[in-house]
Amino acid sequence: MAPRLSLVVPVHNVERYLQECLDSIAAQTFGDFECVMVDDGSTDDGPAIAKAYAARDRRFRLVQQENQGLGAARNTGWRHLTPGTEYLAFVDSDDTLPPHAYQLMISTLGDTGSDFVAGNALRLRTTGLSPSHAHRRPFRETRLRTHVRELPALVTDRTAWNKVYRRSFFDAAGLLYPEGILYEDAPVSVPHHFLAERVDVLADPIYHWRVREDGNLSITQKKTDPRGLVDRVRSMELVREWLLARPEPVFAEQYLRAYDRNCLTEEIPMFFWTVPDGDRAYRAAYQQHVTRLLRAIGPEAQGGLSPQLRLKYRLTLADSMQSFVAVQRAHSLARRTRQAVRRG
Numbered sequence: 139m140a141p142r143l144s145l146v147v148p149v150h151n152v153e154r155y156l157q158e159c160l161d162s163i164a165a166q167t168f169g170d171f172e173c174v175m176v177d178d179g180s181t182d183d184g185p186a187i188a189k190a191y192a193a194r195d196r197r198f199r200l201v202q203q204e205n206q207g208l209g210a211a212r213n214t215g216w217r218h219l220t221p222g223t224e225y226l227a228f229v230d231s232d233d234t235l236p237p238h239a240y241q242l243m244i245s246t247l248g249d250t251g252s253d254f255v256a257g258n259a260l261r262l263r264t265t266g267l268s269p270s271h272a273h274r275r276p277f278r279e280t281r282l283r284t285h286v287r288e289l290p291a292l293v294t295d296r297t298a299w300n301k302v303y304r305r306s307f308f309d310a311a312g313l314l315y316p317e318g319i320l321y322e323d324a325p326v327s328v329p330h331h332f333l334a335e336r337v338d339v340l341a342d343p344i345y346h347w348r349v350r351e352d353g354n355l356s357i358t359q360k361k362t363d364p365r366g367l368v369d370r371v372r373s374m375e376l377v378r379e380w381l382l383a384r385p386e387p388v389f390a391e392q393y394l395r396a397y398d399r400n401c402l403t404e405e406i407p408m409f410f411w412t413v414p415d416g417d418r419a420y421r422a423a424y425q426q427h428v429t430r431l432l433r434a435i436g437p438e439a440q441g442g443l444s445p446q447l448r449l450k451y452r453l454t455l456a457d458s459m460q461s462f463v464a465v466q467r468a469h470s471l472a473r474r475t476r477q478a479v480r481r482g
Contacts, residue, residue: 144171145163159234172223176214206317256277257300262347273295307330313329324377367420375434410469
């Protein structure tokens with residue numbers, strides 16, 4: 139008989155963290171699962187750790203491929219799942235889970251019948267656990283059988299690994315992870331929120347998201363890497379393209395407006411803080427790719443934005459990067475001053 143839950147764990151050069159990750163999966167109070175580990179062309183001893191785990195626990199098995207990136211590894215894992223499993227989840231191999239995570243999420247889905255459940259996360263550091271700022275708004279309180287229409291903050295729930303899907307819903311949606319780019323989570327996670335009939339939202343932390351502190355930063359922690367900026371913009375464009383391609387008017391109208399608003403007020407402004415510290419290549423990437431996205435969204439979407447945001451977008455579109463940097467530095471100084479006053 140097929141297990142009830144399938145887990146996909148991509149593995150690439152994470153020997154330092156992999157054992158802890160797999161131990162946290164094996165320790166789950168919900169034990170009826172399979173764990174498909176996908177070695178994505180690792181050059182360290184991670185595959186040996188994975189093989190040893192598979193040898194002593196038959197719930198774990200290893201699939202190996204040449205390095206193709208995180209999105210491709212997740213897709214490979216999905217293609218190797220046992221047919222007929224009821225639920226599906228993804229885990230990044232440098233992270234961990236509390237022991238109750240899947241028991242809580244699967245029992246919640248059993249009670250509600252929702253298409254998937256998403257839960258809160260904590261940041262994992264050597265000093266311990268702390269709240270994840272990225273998950274604060276959508277997971278402030280538990281909301282069962284809800285939807286992004288009713289809880290707009292769910293448009294910011296972009297991560298792949300804080301969810302358990304009904305396998306039937308995930309498979310029918312037909313969305314696989316983009317390959318060859320970073321920030322591959324959003325083009326799957328955000329459309330799923332729009333496609334679902336009902337979603338469960340849990341305030342309980344069900345995932346421990348690691349912050350690498352040993353100098354071996356994950357690519358998404360390298361804040362002024364032009365590739366990260368380019369791929370994040372592309373990730374937003376992929377969500378927009380998917381919304382525009384849907385035949386139902388609500389997707390290209392209501393949902394697209396909501397998503398564009400989130401891009402303008404939250405996602406694109408994340409770049410503002412790094413542009414002054416970026417080199418010429420990073421600033422050029424910002425101007426080129428953010429300008430393309432802003433033109434696709436259109437000027438009418440900027441109505442109601444703060445004067446500060448409108449100014450920064452105007453300078454971006456005008457290719458006035460020197461003025462943009464000056465404005466952003468002044469903004470950063472003002473923010474630090476306010477914070478110092480509050481602390482004082």
